[in-house]
Amino acid sequence: MSLRNVKRLRKTTVYIALSAIISSPAFATVKSDFSDKKLRHLLKYHQVKPVDAPAPRDPALVELGRNLFFEKEVAGRRNISCATCHNPLLGSADSQSQSRGQGAIGLGPHRRGDGDEFFQFLPRNTLSLWNRGVEEWDTMFWDGRLGGTTETGFFSPADPFTPQNFSNALSAFSIIPLTPDEEMRGFPGQLDVFGQPNEMSELTNADFPLIWPLVTARVTNEEGYDELLADAFPGLEESELDISHISEAIGAFMEEAFTALNSPFDRYLAGDNSALSKSQKRGALLFYGRANCASCHAGGLQTDLDFHNIAAPQVGTGRGDAAPLDLGRGAITGNKEDDFKFRTPSLRNIELESPYFHNGAYAKLEDAIRHHLNPKDALDNYDANQIEPELAGLFQNDKVTINRLLSTVDPALYIRGKPLNDSDVQDLMDFMHALTDPASLNMLDIVPDKLPSGLPLAD
Template identity: 70%
Template sequence: MMLTLSKIKTPSRQLTLLTSLSLCALTASATELNAQSLDQKLRMKLTHHNISQVTPPPPQSPALVALGRNLFFEKEISGRRNMSCSTCHSPMLGSADGQSQSRGQGAIGLGPARRQKADEFFQFLPRNTPSLWNRGVKQWTTMFWDGRLGGTPQTGFFSPAGADTPQTFSSALAAFAIMPVTPDEEMRGFPGQLDAFGQVNEIGELGNEDFIQIWDLVTARVTNHDGYNTLLADAFPGVPESELDISHISEALGAFMTDEFTALNSPFDRYLKGNNKALSKRAKQGALLFYGRANCVNCHSGALQTDLDFHNIAAPQVGTGRGDAAPLDIGRGAITENPADNFKFRTPSLRNITLEAPYFHNGAFAKLTDAVRHHLDPQASLANYDASQIEPELAGMFVNDADTINTLLTTRSPKLNISGAPLSEREISQILAFLSALTDPDSLNKLDIVPDNLPSGLTLAD
């Protein structure tokens, strides 16, 4: 009995072995074919949308970067000597602060733990702090969620300072730092508030629009410190300190941000360089949707996933709102004063997007998946918006009356549309896999960019 069985088994085993071998061969070639066609399809899509490797910004002068590094962490340039650029653009928090809306003067602590100080006058900044990744690349010519500052050396520079805007900058990023030092709620401080040493804040008594006076006092804060003498002389050889102004301070900050926050080594960058293995299959499928029937590319175009243009995607109106329109924030419309631009915001780059939560101009969405899902069905997203995801201090600030919702939905961009059937859960997760592949691993921890100490002697802590 035993013998017979094994006699029968032997050939059948061989047969099984043979079959599985040939099946194996078949599956292998099928996967190969599939993979090939996935890459071919994706590379065709990328070519079709003109997406190629990003040209990194030119190398920055080391002396300018060294000065900018100190200034970026320097509290001396804030009216009350109590906060720096890094208070909101933290190297440990994806060059932002992890808050829905940013907190400036009258608050204490860092990142998500930054809170209003009970005994001080405080106002939220109206918007979410954006990250600083890749702002130094050539194509990046407008700044802010509403594009109110920008320009190029060829076209000149514009800003809320109007005709007072200095014109000598090398890029829009180099022009940027003229702004954060001016608003009272941001770095300058409110009238009457003393500085960190209990002394009068001479900049705090001015008005938000006294640009030139503010800039001169901020510049003097830097030049008055002996610790900055050598840094300034090395960065601007031959320029006497008396001739330095805010444009020099800002240019140095721009050089530093360009040097440290250029992040062009994500898996997607490696794929663009020709390495088919840089992206997972799921990320490739997600990219095919992003550049295909999900039409994300209509606005998130180019290799940095932004057209740097302005669109209304019916973002939930949560938070304080901004300016005359508060509690609404009409975004670009407040800059152009053209109602057709109401509720438009600049398309964010999606580079390092996994490090950028919370999302949107007001930090309306705590999770990346919800930020993406909002695009797929703005109507349902507004109707089901969970206002508990913003910070407790902003609780209850959600304008969702029928009129506002109707205006948001009826004026939203027609570019926001999915071709064909709604995306399945599987497809949404593929898009999320693609978005993850836009993260440069070097951006996860930027603690190495923090100087050991500051020329002003002020503390780097908090």
């Protein structure tokens, strides 16, 4: 045998041996161990720990809250409930870019204006309710206009009338959606579903101390709630109940129903290396590494509960005096540096709650992810046809607005190293799937068969 053939045989033998080693289960375990070691190092660096679930709430309080959550009696026209926008079968949101309030009928993506002259789009996308009852969650709404803790006290647009006897920010949350005319209260001149006057309609959105007793009376005057109220608040006369008790009950139900902490990622955080697939681990390595997602989507819930300008497309109705723009946090603080900032959403169950961003600008999660990677390019190529037809024409894509958005875009939006390719984005998508708690996929069991008021669950 020639020397050349001997060398060739040696190379072939070495190649076969290496191939056998690489393809062996033992080598796969070594690769997996290396990947897990690196990922766990990143998780420790970013202080990502298992999330503690809230303590169980009083079952009687939860049951009262469950009925109130689906109850239309609390709305001025008796036509909208909390579940209208926070549907448990739609990821605790409503699958609309911007929710349709008064003057609309139906649920979820099928909800439409019914020709009512008072029809209104609500100015923002409905936020989900997942894990809002965990201890660290102390702000609510896209702009953080309500929040607080039992130690610091609670604040809201109703200050100085904000009640203080809540367990957490989630329990305080329900006092606000009840009051706006375009949301749950109804407009002047509108009758309720029975053709009767709405005693709340002639008030203004700022009349919190006058609206709340009327909502409370709707519940306490309904015989179907007598036993539920007595069980939830033993020792209290109905005359002693106020809006804080109503909201506390709804909050207790939301806490019990929408705590979702058994995703594959939760199991991985608890120490199970097999809980994530290879692509999900690659996505996690990108998320906590080169893609820099964790700079805002921090901690176990993937949110820093802070506010950032990610140059979201200014599409839809806008909000307040700035409409058709939405200044977000800037409208609350009055500080121009806060313009276009919105609270970082948690990514738990994120695949269940499309569309995305404060105005539902993106129908698909992948497109929302790609926006973060290059906001300028995303704005230049944004297709407004992916949102509701009535809103698609309300896209502020003039140069002044675009430049204003990009001039204050958050510096946290940058990639460490080379840009992400399509394969990287797919790995990130796979990691997003690992944040879904399987128990959240079917929540039909929490929907009551009927309501104490006798009003229908659906329109």
